[in-house]
Amino acid sequence: xxxxxxxxxxxxxxxxxxxxxxxxxxxxxxxxxxxxxxxxxxxxxxxxxxxxxxxxxxxxxxxxxxxxxxxxxxxxxxxxxxxxxxxxxxxxxxxxxxxxxxxxxxxxxxxxxxxxxxxxxxxxxxxxxxxxxxxxxxxxxxxxxxxxxxxxxxxxxxxxxxxxxxxxxxxxxxxxxxxxxxxxxxxxxxxxxxxxxxxxxxxxxxxxxxxxxxxxxxxxxxxxxxxxxxxxxxxxxxxxxxxxxxxxxxxxxxxxxxxxxxxxxxxxxxxxxxxxxxxxxxxxxxxxxxxxxxxxxxxxxxxxxxxxxxxxxxxxxxxxxxxxxxxxxxxxxxxxxxxxxxxxxxxxxxxxxxxxxxxxxxxxxxxxxxxxxxxxxxxxxxxxxxxxx
Amino acid sequence: xxxxxxxxxxxxxxxxxxxxxxxxxxxxxxxxxxxxxxxxxxxxxxxxxxxxxxxxxxxxxxxxxxxxxxxxxxxxxxxxxxxxxxxxxxxxxxxxxxxxxxxxxxxxxxxxxxxxxxxxxxxxxxxxxxxxxxxxxxxxxxxxxxxxxxxxxxxxxxxxxxxxxxxxxxxxxxxxxxxxxxxxxxxxxxxxxxxxxxxxx
Numbered sequence: 001x002x003x004x005x006x007x008x009x010x011x012x013x014x015x016x017x018x019x020x021x022x023x024x025x026x027x028x029x030x031x032x033x034x035x036x037x038x039x040x041x042x043x044x045x046x047x048x049x050x051x052x053x054x055x056x057x058x059x060x061x062x063x064x065x066x067x068x069x070x071x072x073x074x075x076x077x078x079x080x081x082x083x084x085x086x087x088x089x090x091x092x093x094x095x096x097x098x099x100x101x102x103x104x105x106x107x108x109x110x111x112x113x114x115x116x117x118x119x120x121x122x123x124x125x126x127x128x129x130x131x132x133x134x135x136x137x138x139x140x141x142x143x144x145x146x147x148x149x150x151x152x153x154x155x156x157x158x159x160x161x162x163x164x165x166x167x168x169x170x171x172x173x174x175x176x177x178x179x180x181x182x183x184x185x186x187x188x189x190x191x192x193x194x195x196x197x198x199x200x201x202x203x204x205x206x207x208x209x210x211x212x213x214x215x216x217x218x219x220x221x222x223x224x225x226x227x228x229x230x231x232x233x234x235x236x237x238x239x240x241x242x243x244x245x246x247x248x249x250x251x252x253x254x255x256x257x258x259x260x261x262x263x264x265x266x267x268x269x270x271x272x273x274x275x276x277x278x279x280x281x282x283x284x285x286x287x288x289x290x291x292x293x294x295x296x297x298x299x300x301x302x303x304x305x306x307x308x309x310x311x312x313x314x315x316x317x318x319x320x321x322x323x324x325x326x327x328x329x330x331x332x333x334x335x336x337x338x339x340x341x342x343x344x345x346x347x348x349x350x351x352x353x354x355x356x357x358x359x360x361x362x363x364x365x366x367x368x369x370x371x372x373x374x375x376x377x378x379x380x381x382x383x384x385x386x387x388x389x
Numbered sequence: 390x391x392x393x394x395x396x397x398x399x400x401x402x403x404x405x406x407x408x409x410x411x412x413x414x415x416x417x418x419x420x421x422x423x424x425x426x427x428x429x430x431x432x433x434x435x436x437x438x439x440x441x442x443x444x445x446x447x448x449x450x451x452x453x454x455x456x457x458x459x460x461x462x463x464x465x466x467x468x469x470x471x472x473x474x475x476x477x478x479x480x481x482x483x484x485x486x487x488x489x490x491x492x493x494x495x496x497x498x499x500x501x502x503x504x505x506x507x508x509x510x511x512x513x514x515x516x517x518x519x520x521x522x523x524x525x526x527x528x529x530x531x532x533x534x535x536x537x538x539x540x541x542x543x544x545x546x547x548x549x550x551x552x553x554x555x556x557x558x559x560x561x562x563x564x565x566x567x568x569x570x571x572x573x574x575x576x577x578x579x580x581x582x583x584x585x586x587x588x589x590x
Contacts (some may be wrong), residue, residue: 026474034467041463044582045456048589060590067590071582075575076461082470083571084564089408092416099420103427110431312442326442 012180023057033081039072080106115323247353255361260343263336268344271324276348282324284317292346292389304361304369305379307337311378317389329375334363411577413563421571422535424575429531430583437588440519447508448587449512449580451505458501460579462536465494466574469567479557481550486545488563502533520574525584532580542566 047063055063063378080086085093118148265274268286268361274280293299310328314321329337338361345354345361374382439447472487506526514522546566549555 027471030467030470032475034464037463037467038460041456041460044586045452048586053589062588063590067582067586071578072496072510074578078571078575078578082466082574083568090414095413095416096423099417099423103423106424106427107431107434110428110435114435253502349488375502 003102014187020191031082035078037074037077040074044070120197159165181216181279216279241352249346249358252342252354252358252360253351255342255346255347257343258340259336259340261338263332264266264343267329268340276344276350278322279324280320282322284315284322285346287350288353289389290344291353292352294358296386296388298382298386299388300361300365301369301389302379304342304366305372305374305382308369309374309379310374310376311379311383312376315380315383325376330370334370336368337361337366338363404502404570411489411565412560414473414570415568419568422572422576426528426531426579429524429528430579433528433584436520443518444485444509444512444514444518444521445585446521448551449509449514449515450584450585450588452589454505455581456587458498459577461494461501462498462574465491465498466571468494469570473560473563473567476563477560478503479556480553484563485547485550488550492540492543493548495536495543495570499502499533499536499540502529502536508542528580530583532576535576539557539566539570542569556586 044067047058048067051058051063058066079096085096197357252284272286276285276290278285278289279378290303293303295301306326308328308330311326313324316322334341341361345358468487468490472484472491475481475483475487506529514525516522516526535575543566546563549559
């Protein structure tokens with residue numbers, strides 16, 4: 001260390017003299033501050049640990065506010081009295097508070113960057129209150145418009161937030177390889193795959209295979225015809241038939257999917273891509289694949305569960321393994337999730353793979369699965385049990 | 390070290406108290422470290438709740454354990470002011486005792502952190518497991534490195550006190566080490582609230 005300058009010595013003297021001057025019994029004072037700091041730490045601990053027994057009168061927001069205030073108080077006590085910023089030269093305080101100001105600004109700027117976008121594209125998970133649920137119905141329309149606007153804007157930023165290479169050519173391949181109904185029926189020879197038909201055949205011929213579980217179908221009223229048909233004939237009707245009927249999945253196409261489009265672009269497109277092509281090995285394609293699920297036995301409920309509770313575990317689609325994780329999206333309203341399903345099932349040529357009378361998803365269908373409260377592993381199990389394509 | 394403050398030596402009449410360059414430098418460093426930690430804490434907070442796979446914070450964070458280690462760190466700060474007070478009073482034995490206490494408490498805190506980290510890794514939370522793992526380990530790990538440096542710094546002051554006679558003239562060195570130590574403490578005060586407590590409301 002360099003030898004001390006006279007000015008350092010002067011500072012020493014100034015500091016100690018000023019200290020002696022206004023803190024005669026400084027040790028006692030330090031003990032007092034330490035006791036206060038310890039007490040605050042215990043209070044913070046108690047606020048969180050005994051929230052449900054001691055502090056039932058306080059709402060979560062109040063606890064949060066109290067915790068922030070208490071930690072700020074501790075912060076200030078240490079800076080003022082342990083670091084002696086109070087009573088020390090004001091230049092120190094000036095430098096430190098400028099640094100603090102920039103630091104706090106950084107915190108706010110960072111959280112603003114993220115929360116403003118989240119508000120535009122998603123609703124906060126805390127929206128479970130009854131009042132909110134009521135309001136959601138009214139909000140849904142304006143929200144939808146807002147979202148579709150935001151969706152396109154955030155798409156680009158989301159795309160580069162995840163550093164997946166965007167293999168354009170591969171995506172196209174996936175779409176082409178995607179087991180469309182005509183491919184399935186036409187080509188058992190096709191290298192593409194284990195599709196609905198193939199799968200269910202192997203399933204029935206496999207002796208040790210688990211028996212397929214049929215879930216109660218709470219929304220048979222709308223999709224009754226289609227569901228019945230599917231059970232009897234797992235594969236989709238030939239594309240030609242659907243087109244001949246004038247507009248594939250007309251009911252789906254007619255459904256209002258503006259809210260769903262916003263939700264999709266803001267939340268799903270970063271993994272499943274704006275084209276629904278997915279990412280090979282990680283995120284399954286929706287284009288071409290979603291109708292297979294929608295038409296499979298138990299597929300409608302599965303799709304709702306998939307959105308509500310997510311999915312984790314390796315799955316095989318058209319001979320390609322996928323092992324990304326699907327998060328749960330239960331924070332969205334029933335309307336939004338139904339609309340999202342209708343959006344993906346009516347986009348990217350998916351509608352052509354569905355029969356004209358295929359019913360659009362309704363909020364009630366989503367609501368019916370809310371009580372199930374599945375884990376991602378249970379959704380995975382459901383998928384395996386149903387032997388979905 | 391020369392004077393960095395303009396007019397420092399020549400126009401003494403404009404100053405109320407003389408500024409110590411080393412102390413000023415430490416305060417400037419602490420100000421910059423504030424921004425550094427703000428970036429890390431901010432990153433942790435904005436990615437909070439965005440992990441696609443577990444373990445999630447509420448699965449593995451341990452509030453009682455962390456409260457104890459927070460308390461230990463706070464008390465080490467208290468011992469630090471006692472050590473500074475002792476050397477100002479030229480009470481070298483007490484200075485050694487308190488400084489050893491600070492280093493000891495700091496090591497206990499580090500011990501808690503080592504236990505916490507190894508427990509988390511055992512539970513499957515690694516740096517690359519999910520966003521929580523990446524941001525949590527980066528933030529608390531950086532803080533842990535700060536604590537480690539602080540412990541080494543204080544131990545070196547302790548060794549110096551045996552190598553050569555220390556007087557109240559060395560109080561400035563102790564004070565600067567103390568500033569650093571208290572800063573590490575206040576950063577933990579913020580982390581304890583922002584990372585641990587808020588998660589369990």
